[in-house]
Amino acid sequence: MRKKVAIVTGAGRGIGKEVALAFARKKYQVIVAEIDSGLGNQTVDEISEMGEGALFVKTDVSKVNEVEAMVARVHEEFKRIDVLVNNAGISEFCDVFELDEMQWDKVIDTNLKSVFFASRAVARVMKKTGGSIVNMASTRAVMSEPGGEAYGASKGGILAVTHSLAASLGTYGITVNAVLPGWIETGDYGELKEHHHKQHLSGRVGKPADVARACLFLASRENDFITGAQLVVDGGMTRKMIYE
Ligand SMILES: NC(=O)c1ccc[n+]([C@@H]2O[C@H](COP(=O)([O-])OP(=O)(O)OC[C@H]3O[C@@H](n4cnc5c(N)ncnc54)[C@H](O)[C@@H]3O)[C@@H](O)[C@H]2O)c1
Numbered sequence: 001m002r003k004k005v006a007i008v009t010g011a012g013r014g015i016g017k018e019v020a021l022a023f024a025r026k027k028y029q030v031i032v033a034e035i036d037s038g039l040g041n042q043t044v045d046e047i048s049e050m051g052e053g054a055l056f057v058k059t060d061v062s063k064v065n066e067v068e069a070m071v072a073r074v075h076e077e078f079k080r081i082d083v084l085v086n087n088a089g090i091s092e093f094c095d096v097f098e099l100d101e102m103q104w105d106k107v108i109d110t111n112l113k114s115v116f117f118a119s120r121a122v123a124r125v126m127k128k129t130g131g132s133i134v135n136m137a138s139t140r141a142v143m144s145e146p147g148g149e150a151y152g153a154s155k156g157g158i159l160a161v162t163h164s165l166a167a168s169l170g171t172y173g174i175t176v177n178a179v180l181p182g183w184i185e186t187g188d189y190g191e192l193k194e195h196h197h198k199q200h201l202s203g204r205v206g207k208p209a210d211v212a213r214a215c216l217f218l219a220s221r222e223n224d225f226i227t228g229a230q231l232v233v234d235g236g237m238t239r240k241m242i243y244e
Helices: 014-025 037-049 064-078 101-126 149-172 194-198 208-219
Strands: 005-009 029-034 054-058 083-086 131-136 174-181 230-233
Touching: 005 014, 005 064, 005 101, 014 029, 014 037, 014 083, 014 208, 029 037, 029 064, 037 054, 054 064, 064 101, 083 101, 083 208, 101 131, 101 149, 101 174, 131 149, 131 208, 149 174, 174 208, 208 230
Parallel strands: 005 029, 005 083, 029 054, 083 131, 131 174, 174 230
Antiparallel strands: none
16 A cells, blocks of 8 residues: 655645655655745654654745656646645735735736646546545734735635635545635744734744644545635634634
8 A cells, every 4th residue: 555645735834844844744745835945845754753754845836847856746646636825925915005916916827826726736646536625824814904905806716716626526436625724933932922822812922833733634535525615714813702
């Protein structure tokens, strides 16, 4: 029996790295599809030190040819793909009157276009066996601060492409779900102040491991009745009513 294979995009640091480590702990062969070679190889080294299997494939997810080449290489080498976590993303914010076409396209191509083309590429492989796709959206898909037009549009688009792909791929036993993280601290957690934690119903800011567990849950074959879903992982922040 070959090991199950999980591709995690943007797994060089932050949430993606934690997701990659979580799948490695569950004995998946992990593919680190990352634009930054230094970061990507570091994740692979950490997984190797755990005694598990990982492969770095340098990929710019905003380029369809690179995404398709990465998936083709994984299929060629491992003969199966069980999970895709579309995590790579850039959070760029810009004054509404300053945002130019190039910035808009960069955010949409990296965060949204990548999700469709990577999902379709793996679905061509998963079609025979079934599989799970998890897309990293954001609570900013459904709420905003000023200057979030491009990022918010990319994340809202992810929610739409998630249920659309769930409809198209269900017949092949492929589930497609979205995770909506709120504030997930990827820097120095110890630097956070009490008021940062207290603004969450859960009483704390989120950690990458909170999101990684959600991805494992949605990717589990046991949970194949869940598809087209949106799982909010935000410590209750989007449910908090604010009167000042
Ligand atoms: N951290 C949060 O609070 C938060 C909240 C909501 C949603 N998210 C989403 O979660 C995902 C990960 O966020 P994070 O905070 O860990 O980000 P991060 O910036 O710490 O890490 C992103 C990773 O993606 C890689 N990457 C960037 N562009 C890429 C490209 N074109 N191709 C391949 N890899 C690329 C980076 O090199 C990096 O390793 C993103 O999609 C982000 O929008 C994060």
